[in-house]
Amino acid sequence: MTMSPGVSADSTVSEETSQPERAPPQQEGGRARRPGGGNGFDRDHAGSDFLVDDGAAAGAAHTAPDVRSTGDVAPAASVAVGSRRLDEGGLNLKPSGRHPVATDAGVQADGATVENPVFSCREVSVFYGGKQALKDVSVDVGRRQVLAMIGPSGCGKSTFLRCLNRMNDTIPGARVTGRILLDGRDIHADSIDVAQLRARTGMVFQKPNPFPKSIYDNVAYGPRIHGMARSRAHLDEIVCTSLTRAGLWEEVKDRLRSPGTGLSGGQQQRLCIARTIAVQPEVILMDEPCSALDPIATARIEDLIDELRESYAIVIVTHSMQQAARVSQRTAYFHLGELIEVGETDRVFTNPRHRLTEDYITGRFG
Numbered sequence: 001m002t003m004s005p006g007v008s009a010d011s012t013v014s015e016e017t018s019q020p021e022r023a024p025p026q027q028e029g030g031r032a033r034r035p036g037g038g039n040g041f042d043r044d045h046a047g048s049d050f051l052v053d054d055g056a057a058a059g060a061a062h063t064a065p066d067v068r069s070t071g072d073v074a075p076a077a078s079v080a081v082g083s084r085r086l087d088e089g090g091l092n093l094k095p096s097g098r099h100p101v102a103t104d105a106g107v108q109a110d111g112a113t114v115e116n117p118v119f120s121c122r123e124v125s126v127f128y129g130g131k132q133a134l135k136d137v138s139v140d141v142g143r144r145q146v147l148a149m150i151g152p153s154g155c156g157k158s159t160f161l162r163c164l165n166r167m168n169d170t171i172p173g174a175r176v177t178g179r180i181l182l183d184g185r186d187i188h189a190d191s192i193d194v195a196q197l198r199a200r201t202g203m204v205f206q207k208p209n210p211f212p213k214s215i216y217d218n219v220a221y222g223p224r225i226h227g228m229a230r231s232r233a234h235l236d237e238i239v240c241t242s243l244t245r246a247g248l249w250e251e252v253k254d255r256l257r258s259p260g261t262g263l264s265g266g267q268q269q270r271l272c273i274a275r276t277i278a279v280q281p282e283v284i285l286m287d288e289p290c291s292a293l294d295p296i297a298t299a300r301i302e303d304l305i306d307e308l309r310e311s312y313a314i315v316i317v318t319h320s321m322q323q324a325a326r327v328s329q330r331t332a333y334f335h336l337g338e339l340i341e342v343g344e345t346d347r348v349f350t351n352p353r354h355r356l357t358e359d360y361i362t363g364r365f366g
Contacts, residue, residue: 111330111343114142118282118313119164124178126159126168133159136178137339139332141283146305146314148328148345150321151360155334157317161285164315165201166194183282199226202276206288208268210260210275215252218260218271219243222279238278246274247304266297273304277312284308286316290323302327321361325349333357 117140126134134156141147141164149157159168166187168174180187187197199222211218219239222228229235239256243249248270252263260271269289276284286305290298305314305327318324324331325345332342333356341354352358359365 111341111347112139112339114140114330116143117141118143118183119315120179120181120184121160121163122179124160124163124176124180126156126163127175127177128171129173133337134163135337139339139342141313141315142330143313144309144311145330146309146316146328148324148331149315149317149334150319150324150331151334151340152365153319156337157334158287159337160334161287161315161317164283164285165198165203167198167203169194199279200281201283201285202279202281204269204272204276204284204286204289206291208265208272208292210263210268210271212259212261214257215243215260215263215271216256219274219278222275226279228279242274242278243271245277245308246270247300248274264297266293266300269293269297269301270304273301273308277308281312283313283315286314288317288319291319298323321349333360335360 119141121140122138124134124137125132137156137160139147149160151157162168163176163180164187168176176188182197182200185192211221213221216239219242220229220235223235223238229238240249243252248267251267252258252271260268263271269292273284273289290301293301302323305316308314309329316324316327328345330342331345331348333340333348333352333354335356341348341352341357343353348357349361352361
């Protein structure tokens with residue numbers, strides 16, 4: 001080794017050995033991992049499959065900043081991924097320490113409107129007594145598409161869902177302001193029949209709730225009370241068609257007189273969906289319909305949602321971002337009663353325009 005004049009061998013060796021050894025990024029499943037074990041996407045709802053594709057991950061591996069032996073990334077580093085920048089640690093999804101920024105009205109408005117919506121909501125706010133639970137939400141629900149609403153618990157997703165069929169009217173002290181139009185008509189107008197409104201906007205709840213009746217009577221109940229069946233044969237046809245569309249007919253056709261409560265959890269939820277579509281609604285509202293189901297039953301419900309959207313508008317509340325990405329065409333992110341961002345699902349998950357949205361879908365909080 002040749003040394004420059006005036007520089008000792010000891011100082012040269014000291015400089016070379018004082019540099020920390022860099023651990024190259026490891027690859028697993030086509031995606032870059034941090035040394036030290038975790039890959040930063042280990043939470044069930046982190047939405048990892050929708051953040052960075054294989055090519056972007058490989059590019060990030062080549063441009064990765066200094067990595068310490070503990071797996072932490074230098075605080076000032078940033079990694080460019082596609083058209084985005086993941087500041088303060090690149091793909092290390094530890095809490096960023098950044099202060100939440102106020103909702104940008106432009107971000108919310110972008111993607112909030114669609115052409116010829118079935119529901120058009122403007123500046124909708126909900127108050128429970130003196131507490132405001134929902135703040136000036138404006139969004140459209142498109143025809144024959146799925147709108148997924150995501151966000152932490154208590155952020156107002158289910159509250160907004162209940163506004164669409166006026167279920168908040170049943171809560172003492174609840175008050176709703178703003179405009180909600182269904183096919184251009186204000187659902188709070190005096191001329192609106194609430195029973196007919198709820199027939200047009202069917203509801204599927206978090207926990208399956210079949211009536212304590214037979215499978216047949218569960219599905220036939222709505223058409224009967226709304227006078228939709230002209231004859232017993234017509235009612236039989238409605239029941240058969242509804243159970244078939246819900247993917248349940250082949251499983252129950254030989255026991256239609258058995259209690260609906262005797263079915264499995266996934267079957268009960270599909271029975272509730274059949275009961276909902278039996279009255280031919282325009283919109284189906286789903287409040288975490290798969291949260292109490294196993295993965296196999298969940299997959300069947302998701303396949304059913306994909307089939308039903310060809311005929312209905314569907315609004316679904318879910319805590320699973322993977323599910324939102326699989327079943328929806330548009331996604332809305334709520335935070336502390338505000339609609340932070342709404343847009344096409346692919347864009348929201350791969351290129352969120354608001355910092356709060358990015359922090360939530362990458363698992364920094366929630």
